[in-house]
Amino acid sequence: MSQSFHDRLAWLRDRYRKLGRIPSCRELAKDWGVSSTAVWKVIDRLHEHGYLQKEGNRWLPDESFFARPMAPSYLPAGVPNEQMQDDGSDGFAIDSFLVEHPSRTVLYTVRGDSMIDAGIQDGDVAVLELSSQAKEGDIVAAYVDGRLTLKKLARISGEYVLIPCNKMYPVIKPERTLEIYGVLVGLARKYGR
Structure with a gap:
């Protein structure tokens, strides 16, 4: 998955938080400044990777949509580590954890x-x-x-x-x-x- 895919997913998560819904394809095309065909490609990839699901003619967040990156190492709270990796590994859904x-x-x-x-x-x-x-x-x-x-x-x-x-x-x-x-x-x- 490309960097722009992750950027689009991050943007969509923030937008969902504000609106309480996934914006329409028309809204996404306007906000992203791309064609509706480009929006559909992103939406299809989000669906393939389990971030979105379709209900009727609306797209809804799937469980993975709410997952957050989990860092591959621990965060030291005692003696500092010399080098910390902050790139996330697989997604971590807080709701599923708790x-x-x-x-x-x-x-x-x-x-x-x-x-x-x-x-x-x-x-x-x-x-x-x-x-x-x-x-x-x-x-x-x-x-x-x-x-x-x-x-x-x-x-x-x-x-x-x-x-x-x-x-x-x-x-x-x-x-x-x-x-x-x-x-x-x-x-x-x-x-x-």
Whole structure:
């Protein structure tokens, strides 16, 4: 695939983000300053490579459309590497990585600081897989006496409790009921830009 193909794909992704749809071939020809034949060649290649799918007379993004380049090496957070390669390898779809069961997955914005020692901060987006089953050590969303919270599941003296990951908060022992709502499977955080 040529560089211009990747440029067109990148442009189309940005445009989709703004419009919420794939522009028409007429719009693309005008925006790109090319003929409709040239647009169709790009669209056909996008379709062949799994970036677009056709529904009726509209083009829709396919799963690969949302994949982002994954660098072929790790990004050191300790001692700096002498040379970093920043050219991406195969695409990486964040949704596929975080969501194994779409019908049982829900996102919640986290409020509060009781889980900061687990790396969960106020404003993060928690990816929960809905399930009433969890094991000790899982971070869970649970109803404690009818009130929802995000904590680590533990057992003390044979009874299930919820442990905060911030020493400023106490262990939560249910007075009546503890119901697991979901298990944390991922976390998303956006940094200011």
